[in-house]
Amino acid sequence: MMVRPKVRIQREPFDAAAEARALTAGRTDIGAVVTFTGICRGSDDGRAVAALTLEHYPGMAEAEIERHVAEAEARWALLGVTVVHRHGRLVPGDDIVLVVTASSHRGDAFAAAEFLMDWLKTKAPFWKKEEAGEGAGWVEAKADDDAAAARWAPPGDPAAGGA
Amino acid sequence: MKVLYFAWVRERVGKAEEMVEPPAGVVTVADLMDWLAGRDEAYAHAFENRRSIRAAVDQAHVRPDTAIAGAREIAFFPPMTGG
Numbered sequence: 001m002m003v004r005p006k007v008r009i010q011r012e013p014f015d016a017a018a019e020a021r022a023l024t025a026g027r028t029d030i031g032a033v034v035t036f037t038g039i040c041r042g043s044d045d046g047r048a049v050a051a052l053t054l055e056h057y058p059g060m061a062e063a064e065i066e067r068h069v070a071e072a073e074a075r076w077a078l079l080g081v082t083v084v085h086r087h088g089r090l091v092p093g094d095d096i097v098l099v100v101t102a103s104s105h106r107g108d109a110f111a112a113a114e115f116l117m118d119w120l121k122t123k124a125p126f127w128k129k130e131e132a133g134e135g136a137g138w139v140e141a142k143a144d145d146d147a148a149a150a151r152w153a154p155p156g157d158p159a160a161g162g163a
Numbered sequence: 164m165k166v167l168y169f170a171w172v173r174e175r176v177g178k179a180e181e182m183v184e185p186p187a188g189v190v191t192v193a194d195l196m197d198w199l200a201g202r203d204e205a206y207a208h209a210f211e212n213r214r215s216i217r218a219a220v221d222q223a224h225v226r227p228d229t230a231i232a233g234a235r236e237i238a239f240f241p242p243m244t245g246g
Contacts, residue, residue: 038246054245055170057238060222067223085245097246117246123224125238126245127170138171141242 001029005069005081009061011088014098023080023102030079032106034113036099042092044139050131052139054087054096057125061085068119072101075115076108083116085126115152122149164231166199168209169240172216175209185231192218193227195237210239217242 003023008014020035040052069081080102090096099116103109128139167180189198193213200210210216218225219238231237 056245057167057169057219057222057240060219060238063222064224121246122243124245125169125219125240125243127241128244129170138241139244141244145246 002073002078003080005066005073006083007062007065007069008084009056009058010084010086012086013095014084014086016095016098016100019082019084019098020100023082023100027079029104030102031104032109033100033102034106034109036097036113036117037095038097038117040090040092040094040096044130047132049092050133051089051091052096052131053089053129053136055127055129056085056087060125064124065120068116068123071119072112072115076103076112078103078108078112081112081116083120085120085124087126118145118149118152121145164234165236166195167236167238169238171241172209172239175205177205190230190232191227192220192225192229192231192237195231196227196239215241 016035016037020033024030024033041049043049065083069083072078072081078101082098082100084098086096097120099113101109101112122145129136130139164183165180166183168176168178173179185195185198189195196210196213196216199206216239218227220229220231220234221236
């Protein structure tokens, strides 16, 4: 039984272990839970990073993530999904994003978690501004991230083989 | 319609959102960018490199050739860098 996915955008920290426990509590059909946490690094391409400020588009951020969760549910046999993305100012070591996927077997949980992260990086409306020694600047989108998302074929694309 | 700006597009325009009433000839998202870019130097700077600007109509990603008729909310922003 797939439970209603949880998608939250928040300034506050999250507890990855508690979110994973909440997905499996009282269930005996789940055989695999994958938990991915993205963390603010203290350096980027060799430059020291003092902090990141994440701006987002309220409303669309939730809607866009929910669209990708629905796509993941159509492509893999998922029993639960939780996505939490933080915004505001974060310092190295702070958690940024959490994806938890639950399934009967590990394959679907692993694949769906990776799919969700790849799409989140390129399609969810969030922008990082980096504070380094000499000032602050907007982080540029990376071609690697586009390539990672493209592996899955666009959501809604018939080639995706979903639904 | 309401227009929203995010990240460096917001900084260059100098505001996060505004209400606009484009003239009849403004049919697509690309037309709207042209029209906004012609307003003043700040808008021209924000929209100088169209290829690095993404758009959303009513909170869904769209291509520049998308028609804006009936749209309530149009947003312009750089490529996303979340996650």
